[in-house]
Amino acid sequence: MARESFDKEIQFLRMLALAGGAYSRQQFADRLGISVHTYDKTLRYLKEMLSTLQQDGSQEHGTELSEGLRYNYYESADPLLLFLFRAKSLKETESARLTLLLTALQTQELTAKDLQDICSEQLPADFPLPDEKTVRGDLKYLVEVGVIVRLNGGRPYRYKAANDLIDRLSDDELLDLFDYVDVIANTQVPSVQGYLLRATLKKALLKRGFDPEATEIHRYKYHYHSRILDEAHLYTIFRAIRQCRKLNFLYLSPKKGKNYASQNTNPLFERESEGVAQSVLPLRVIYDHQYGRWYLIGHGPRLGLMKFRMEGLTQIEEGESVSEEEFADRLASAQTQLQQSWVIDTLRPVKIIARFFNPDRSGANFVRERVEAQGQWGSITDESDSTFLYEITVNGIYEIKPWLRSFGSSCEVLEPAWLRQEFIAEWKEIRDYYESVRENL
Structure with a gap:
């Protein structure tokens, strides 16, 4: 998925979740700064994405997007806020190909050549067929993220799904693990990875014949829609902090009332952006439990210490790096200014x-x-x-x-x-x- 598109989907879902049916199509489009046609196209795209990701035969199959928007005290904030993360940064062809690979490796040990044959047989006719190099690249990626494992032995290497932990757990142990992940995902930040693990464990329980309602024994839920959606930016920011690298982004201040600004890719429809282009050295990320908001603390060349609501960050790209000495000096200065801040305030x-x-x-x-x-x-x-x-x-x-x-x-x-x-x-x-x-x- 293109980066600009993901920014739009985040803001689209945020407004759907917070405003519900309070806006008409035209009002919704005006608030986002898009046309009604783009609104309809985005909504249709989200429904198609949700439908694609529910083709696993789970109990949640067929859930409408509107149902996901309806708050349920007895259920966590998925799948509405999570299916974007499952599709993030993946092209449609990559998503379909990886799904085939993971499905095939769930029950058998296969080589790259075997998986290439499976892709050739089962991919839709309008999708390009992958060569062996592409499949090997996909397998390397899946091994790196821990989804599959490469078995010991000579060439050709064989792969299988990394399900050993779940498979070795008894029913009681699996239920205990699900309960623990459920509580932690709903009470700790960041939590998107916890929600994804929770969804995986829930599917494992369903395969063992457990009723979905039997897995929902906790009634305390703590989740803000903005908090979960804004976690999309966390890993980019943390990587930039570790590498002492600046970030370039377009900032849409929440006070301005605009949630999204499209990139001007067509000169015939070019218009002035609502946001402000920023180049900032990220220093810290701060979470406000009172309102469920993430803040980026950084250093700008002109204003010094700068603070941004993370929901206003769009079109984030990594910039040039700075020396470790400069980063340490900027961070020490920021910590001094924030030493007595309840959250991020730096007033008297x-x-x-x-x-x-x-x-x-x-x-x-x-x-x-x-x-x-x-x-x-x-x-x-x-x-x-x-x-x-x-x-x-x-x-x-x-x-x-x-x-x-x-x-x-x-x-x-x-x-x-x-x-x-x-x-x-x-x-x-x-x-x-x-x-x-x-x-x-």
């Missing part, structure tokens, strides 16, 4: 003191436990049996403010005085919302 440091009220009942003190778990480097001091003080110095108040507000009546901001007045005004405004419309209502 502010000392905040808040009083928290313990629950007025026996049992677990969930207020204290949450402050201890999420309060980062802030200090806690017991004030009385029913209250404790929380003190922290943080860059700006805009990122920590929603966290304090989320405690409701269990939190009282004491300092600074101006922040306390802001909270008072906000709670008064909320109280006014609940005023009766009629006296005799």
